Amino acid sequence: MCGIVAYIGDREALPVLINGLKRLEYRGYDSAGVAILNKEVNIYKCKGKVSDLEQFMEGKDKTGKIGIGHTRWATHGEPNDVNAHPHQSYHGKFTIIHNGIIENYARLRTRLEERGVKFQSETDTEVLANLIEYIYEQGKTDAELAVRLALSKVIGAYGLVVLCADEPDKLIAARKGSPLVIGVGNEEYFLASDATPIVEYTKSVIYLNDGDVAIIRKEQLILKTSGQDMSVPKVTELTFDIGEIDKGGYEHFMLKEIFEQPRSIEDTFRGRVRPDDLELHLGGLYQVMPKLVEAKRIIIIGCGTSWHAGLVGEYLFEDLARTSVEVEYASEFRYRNPIINKDDIVIAISQSGETADTLAAIKLAKEQGALVLGICNVVGSSIPRETDAGVYTHAGPEIGVASTKAFTCQVTVLAMMAILVGKKKGLISEERFKNLIHEFTLVPGKIEKILTKADSIKKLAALYKDATNSLYLGRGYLFPVALEGALKLKEISYIHAEGYPAAEMKHGPIALIDDKMPVVVVATKDSSYEKIVSNIQEVKARNGIVIAVVTEGDTVISGMADHVIEIPDAENVYATLLSVVPLQLFSYYIAVMRGCNVDQPRNLAKSVTVE
Numbered sequence: 001m002c003g004i005v006a007y008i009g010d011r012e013a014l015p016v017l018i019n020g021l022k023r024l025e026y027r028g029y030d031s032a033g034v035a036i037l038n039k040e041v042n043i044y045k046c047k048g049k050v051s052d053l054e055q056f057m058e059g060k061d062k063t064g065k066i067g068i069g070h071t072r073w074a075t076h077g078e079p080n081d082v083n084a085h086p087h088q089s090y091h092g093k094f095t096i097i098h099n100g101i102i103e104n105y106a107r108l109r110t111r112l113e114e115r116g117v118k119f120q121s122e123t124d125t126e127v128l129a130n131l132i133e134y135i136y137e138q139g140k141t142d143a144e145l146a147v148r149l150a151l152s153k154v155i156g157a158y159g160l161v162v163l164c165a166d167e168p169d170k171l172i173a174a175r176k177g178s179p180l181v182i183g184v185g186n187e188e189y190f191l192a193s194d195a196t197p198i199v200e201y202t203k204s205v206i207y208l209n210d211g212d213v214a215i216i217r218k219e220q221l222i223l224k225t226s227g228q229d230m231s232v233p234k235v236t237e238l239t240f241d242i243g244e245i246d247k248g249g250y251e252h253f254m255l256k257e258i259f260e261q262p263r264s265i266e267d268t269f270r271g272r273v274r275p276d277d278l279e280l281h282l283g284g285l286y287q288v289m290p291k292l293v294e295a296k297r298i299i300i301i302g303c304g305t306s307w308h309a310g311l312v313g314e315y316l317f318e319d320l321a322r323t324s325v326e327v328e329y330a331s332e333f334r335y336r337n338p339i340i341n342k343d344d345i346v347i348a349i350s351q352s353g354e355t356a357d358t359l360a361a362i363k364l365a366k367e368q369g370a371l372v373l374g375i376c377n378v379v380g381s382s383i384p385r386e387t388d389a390g391v392y393t394h395a396g397p398e399i400g401v402a403s404t405k406a407f408t409c410q411v412t413v414l415a416m417m418a419i420l421v422g423k424k425k426g427l428i429s430e431e432r433f434k435n436l437i438h439e440f441t442l443v444p445g446k447i448e449k450i451l452t453k454a455d456s457i458k459k460l461a462a463l464y465k466d467a468t469n470s471l472y473l474g475r476g477y478l479f480p481v482a483l484e485g486a487l488k489l490k491e492i493s494y495i496h497a498e499g500y501p502a503a504e505m506k507h508g509p510i511a512l513i514d515d516k517m518p519v520v521v522v523a524t525k526d527s528s529y530e531k532i533v534s535n536i537q538e539v540k541a542r543n544g545i546v547i548a549v550v551t552e553g554d555t556v557i558s559g560m561a562d563h564v565i566e567i568p569d570a571e572n573v574y575a576t577l578l579s580v581v582p583l584q585l586f587s588y589y590i591a592v593m594r595g596c597n598v599d600q601p602r603n604l605a606k607s608v609t610v611e
């Protein structure tokens with residue numbers, strides 16, 4: 001949540017900040033602001049998007065070669081001009097941008113107010129700015145020490161960058177719980193919440209660790225750990241290009257990302273799945289494979305779409321590897337007292353690698369002695385660094401807030417893992433293995449075929465764009481697809497949508513069905529096909545409108561449903577990868593027709609780094 005960006009070097013800072021904020025807007029878009037140091041610090045900030053900020057700044061002095069910028073997802077205080085970042089301390093010496101939550105901000109604020117400090121905003125960040133300045137003035141110390149001392153009094157999470165008017169040659173950055181990346185240029189540095197604003201300037205980056213404090217001058221970076229020890233920065237090379245974070249001619253990132261799925265799935269299994277080979281190569285799991293094979297139970301944790309992928313994982317592991325699986329919302333798991341046995345393995349799934357609840361759940365599992373594996377998309381993010389081993393998804397940057405290609409790549413990784421474990425357990429014969437691998441390699445082509453139907457799905461969307469409620473049903477592997485389809489629709493179009501296991505419908509939701517209620521049924525030919533046909537009949541008997549995703553050539557459901565979307569036949573194991581695609585397109589087109597901001601749905605942010 002919240003995007004932060006900063007620059008120090010010989011360029012004009014503003015274009016770097018504005019470009020960066022645009023790239024980070026997916027993390028929050030309630031307000032935006034910049035502070036640029038020239039002779040003095042000029043702060044411009046306002047409610048709304050980065051484009052609103054650009055308008056607001058027209059005709060003002062924006063020159064300067066050191067600057068910080070912020071795009072906000074509101075936590076403390078409503079989205080308005082005053083609560084927008086950057087925040088300045090009461091005497092204007094410190095200007096800061098912050099991502100995270102200062103949990104003890106109320107107590108700190110009261111103490112500062114008792115000492116006469118005046119506040120402008122309702123934010124926790126202003127408390128931090130004032131605390132730094134208070135310590136700086138009282139202790140007659142330097143900016144770095146004031147920042148360190150202030151942070152030692154803070155409970156909560158932060159990724160922050162501080163500009164001190166008295167020490168105008170430097171930026172001070174610190175991280176605990178919220179990500180911060182430093183791009184290393186030639187006598188210049190770029191800072192951001194993630195690497196997307198940096199990649200157009202440099203591919204060399206340093207990911208800060210929790211507790212790190214960086215003192216950055218244009219010609220020098222000093223990195224210190226929380227214990228004040230100097231630390232040698234570990235420079236990593238970014239593996240993606242600028243082209244991957246542009247819309248590439250599509251109207252929205254979400255549409256581009258839906259259409260990228262054949263390639264992103266292929267990228268995820270490239271080098272890992274080789275058609276002529278009787279192996280699956282998951283290098284990140286080599287060391288832990290014996291434990292994974294012996295595991296008595298796997299606990300999968302994640303949030304939102306990643307949790308849905310986890311549910312598919314449950315079916316995959318139980319089906320192919322006969323390992324018992326529990327799938328947990330990370331936010332619930334972390335606050336329970338979960339029972340974790342010695343032979344259990346925890347798998348954390350996350351696109352961003354920064355989801356606060358998932359990170360906290362990982363820490364809890366590790367404290368209880370579990371081996372924790374990660375399935376993550378963002379290289380170098382916190383989750384891969386916190387887990388013992390794992391597999392990257394290689395979906396490429398996912399910018400649209402609604403997750404699409406990340407989901408299918410997560411399922412791809414889970415399928416590879418389950419097949420591999422099943423094979424190592426002797427549960428999958430050579431012939432079945434070869435067949436599964438062959439079928440796997442056909443998935444991208446089959447998705448290409450589904451994507452050619454985008455126009456007909458768009459026409460269908462036009463018929464239901466004004467619906468107020470909808471139900472999504474599926475069984476077995478396709479139940480998580482129903483959940484994911486419903487989530488896509490509600491989060492980007494604001495139409496109420498519920499996903500249910502089809503057989504559960506008669507235990508309650510059936511009461512909702514009338515002749516205005518679209519019921520989307522994922523009903524491809526699998527082991528529960530006959531059962532779902534009966535469920536469709538139950539809906540039709542109540543005059544419900546049925547939109548069914550069916551296997552090509554299906555005549556039974558075509559004869560019953562109001563609309564069908566045909567998809568190619570596939571192994572049960574891969575049906576999720578195909579059947580989710582039309583649902584993504586259906587939601588996308590409905591949201592566009594309703595005039596919704598598809599890439600930045602209201603109230604949401606891509607990466608939920610607060611609990």
Ligand code: M6R
Nearest residue numbers: 304305306350351352355402403
């Ligand atoms: O980055 P993560 O996968 O950990 O994010 C978890 C959820 O916030 C995320 O999947 C969210 O539900 C999707 N953006 C919804 O499309």
